[in-house]
Each structure stands twice: as structure tokens, then as C-alpha cells.
Amino acid sequence: MSMNMQGRPTGIGTVGTAASGSALLPDEPLLFEIGDTGHSGVDLPEIELPHDRLGGFQRRTALDLAGLTEPEAMRHYVRLSRLNHSIDSGMYPLGSCTMKHNPRLNEKMARLPGFADIHPLQPVSTVQGALELMNQLARWLMTLTNTAAVALSPKAGAHGELLGMMAIKAAQAARGEGHRNTVLVPESAHGTNPATAAFLGYAVRPVPAREDGTVDVEAVKAALSPDVAAIMLTNPNTCGLFEPQVIEIARAVHEADAFFYCDGANFNAIMGVVRPGDLGIDAMHINLHKTFSTPHGGGGPGAGPVVLSAALAPFAPVPFIREGAGGLELVEHEEGEALGRITAFHGQMGMYVRALTYMLSHGRDGLAQAAEDAVLNANYVKARLEHLFSVPFPAFPAMHEALFDDSFLEGSGVTTLDFAKALIDEGFHPMTMYFPLVVRGAMLVEPTESESKQTLDRFCEVMAELAEDAKAGNTGRFTAAPVKAPRRRLDETRAARQPVLKWEKPPELPRAAE
DSSP: OOBOTTSOBSOSSSOOOSSSBOSSSBOOOOHHHHSBTTOOSSOOOOOOOSSOOSTTOOOOSOOOOOBOOHHHHHHHHHHHHTTSOOTTTSOOOBTTTOOOOOOHHHHHHHTSHHHHSOOTTSOGGGOHHHHHHHHHHHHHHHHHHTOSEEEOOOOSHHHHHHHHHHHHHHHHHHTTOTTOOEEEEETTSOTHHHHHHHHTTOEEEEEOBOTTSSBOHHHHHHHOOTTEEEEEEESSOTTSOOOTTHHHHHHHHHHTTOEEEEEOTTGGGTTTTOOHHHHTOSEEEOOHHHHSOOOOOTTOSOOOOEEEOTTTGGGOBSOEEEEETTEEEEEOSOOTTOBOOSSSSSOOHHHHHHHHHHHHHHHHHHHHHHHHHHHHHHHHHHHHHTTTSBOSOTTSOOSSOEEEBGGGGTTTTOOHHHHHHHHHHTTOOOOEESOSTTSTTOEEEOOTTTSOHHHHHHHHHHHHHHHHHHHTTOTHHHHSOOSSSSSOOOOHHHHHHSOOOSOOOOOOOOOOOO
16 A cells, blocks of 8 residues: 555545545645635725724734635535544444433534523523523432532533532531541542542542452541541442442441542443432532533533532532522522632533433433443443453453453554554544553443444454454554554654644745746
């Protein structure tokens, strides 16, 4: 296979062309290379301001934006979108990320004018429908978790973690226990857990995992002391296992007058089946994108509501909704022991609409079935592949994800990264690699409930075929991969350490005399 100047394979599915790449996957240049600064797809009048309102910071050089016609701009972004993998184009088996399908009904509801066109500074009397939706969403989140309060405003999971731990810190300060400056974090936790604790000034004390991948209550008891403020435990955990001693752990933490923060990133595995409040949690964030099918991250918009126990409910932040004499009120000023704002406004309305639409579409039994199907799919993948792949924790069935390690690749000359790159050539986004850190060469697969048996069978067949090929010594297939993607393998370390963040116009080379 030949390569063009941009490092892109030619001859993939079509004959290489003189223009660039192939007919179906053209090599897409930057906007600056398509358009020019002398033209524009719109006509704007020249504006002369009578005085400078920018305090001397007005632009003194040309903006130099590339001018394109509307068809050029639209085609550019459509062509770029075809170079991306998405949940709409194929399976996304990222472990610990729950990349589930986003139903189009949710999108239709979120685009209703009464939700899509409102502004956070509108008078409350004009947004009663939106407040009612938020109130319903809050009620169902508390019902599903058996908790006393919920804060809707956090913008993401890590933001929710921050709020939950802030509420814990405020509660302990209110009872005169500001000396508690340590947080227990299992070694298999999401990386945001210790980061959040450290950000709030806590010292982080790790709790080791047992050989079966779970946390031992005795290890927690040994780590508890009068300076411990809380434990941050993920359940189901990052190894894809339900913590069997979670109730005993919660009891031990509470007997030490500490709080139990639960990382709710994996709530999709137990929603409608297990209520975290029954397990003894005091605070838990819920990633709406991971559990209730709102779009996933990408820098936003996002939402990570936090449910709180009765002990922490008084320390919920503003704004929050309550019943008033004239209808629903949005309380925007601190009352009692409530925390202040953690974000400018109430949160992301579009995510609320999508999440509640998903809940109402499924009902209680449907949500439970979605969780059960997610667990079934993960165990199906595990059962189909465990004879070829190595399973680090075989003692328990998987919950929402199947975890493998790379010991089956020993002596093959193929690394976990090589294996993942080869999966791209087969049309699948790679699974999560090298996480959780407690497993060497981890391969974490989360199919979610969205995928059909036919899709899972195809994925498992490809995974099995790759494993057999690696063991057979066909290393070239892996070390060269991907060869069928729009770009070949990049130097990811260099890209992270030496990113090129600004396009520079290449110098014009002198032309030879004719």
C-alpha cells in the first residue's frame, strides 16, 4: 500500500485520485487552505464606531479569517464528520464511559421551543414548564437512588464530585469537625476521585484492592481514623464488579463519623434495580450522559446532578426549586446552611429534557431492563472471549463491562496498543486501554444495553480473530495498524507534548523560470 504526502493510505476502497486521497474519503484540507481572506460568503457593511469601547484593546491587524461560500463551509464540515467514528456509525465499546445510544426522541423534545429558546434570566413566571420538568427530573433521580435531595446544577461528573465533597466538608465544618482532612480512595478509583479530594485540600489515603478486584471492609477499617472525612468509592467499581461488602463499608465509615461518597459513573448497571441510598451512600453524582442517554461530553454541554442523603441535604447549593404560593420558585440565594452557587445558572436545560424523556419513555420497568441488558451484554462478551483472552478477576460475574488483561499476548510481540489499533481497521472504536491501573495492560469493554446480539457477535468474532492472529505471530498486522483509517498511526506522545496549535501559512517557494 502506498502513502501520500500527508501520511494517508491510498487505494482504500477506491482508486487514488490526482486531487487528494480517494473519491469517498477525500483528504480534507484546513479552512485556511480552502478559502482566502479576500472573499466571504456573506456581505457585511463597514461599521465605524464613534469611540473605542475596548479600552485600547481593539484589534490592530487583519482578522485573516478564511472566506468561504456556504456550500464550501457545509461540505467541509460534512467531510470532516465522515472521518470520525461515532455512536451513530458503529459500536463504541469504551469501558467505564458508557457510550450508549442517544434516542432521537430525546433530541426532538429538547428542541421544542419552550425548552430550547428559553433564557436563564427570564422571569420565573414565564418558565414554569421548564421548572416543572426540572422538578420532575429531580424527583425521579431521588426516587431511583432513595436519597433526600438533589442538586441539578453541576455540569459534569467531576463537577458533581466537587459539589458532593464540598457538601461533606461543609457538613463537618458545621459540626465542628474541620480537622478531618483525609479522604480514602480505593486504588481502582476513577482518577477524578483523588484529584477532586486534593483540589479541596484533602490528603488522599489509598485503599488497596483485594486479589478479586473488590475492596475489603477490613482494609477500610484499618485506614479509618479520626482525621478521615470520607471515602470515595465507585460501585459498581472500575473493574466492572459490584462491591459485595458495600453495606459493611458504609456502616464502618459512618461509625467513624465519616461520609460515604459514591462515584455514580457506573449507575447504568444498577438503575431501577439497586437504590444506592439503601447501600448507605451520602452523596453520589449521576452522569446523565452515561445513564440517561444525553450526549456525551466533548467539552459540553454536560450535566452531573448530585443526590444527597438527609445528613447532607441542608448543604445543597443554590439554585434549587421549591413549591411556592404562586407556583414553582427558583431559589437563587443562600438560605440556612446551603452552599452558594457552583455555576452561574441552573445547569444545562437540554440535558434535563433529554434525561427525563428517556426516563418517561422507559418507565420503571424499562429502566431496570436497560440495566439488566447492559449487564447481560457485558457478560455475553466475557463468556464469548474468555477462552482466548485473559480475565484478571474471574471470581465474580461482570456488571456493566468486561475486563481483560494483556497476558494472553505475552511472547507475541503485540502490545495492548497494537491490538487496539488493529481493531480500528476492522471498523470498531477500540475499547478502553490500560485502565484500570490495577490491571496490567487492561482492556475494558462496555457494550451497554444499546447493542444487539448481532453487533456483539460481530465484535466478538473480530476480537477472537485478532487474538488468534496475534498468537500465531502475525505481528505485522498489528504494528502497522491502522492502515485503513483516514490517518495512519500517529506519534501520540509527541502530539501531546509538542502540539501544533496555530496554522502558519507555508512560505511561497520561488518558481523556476519557464
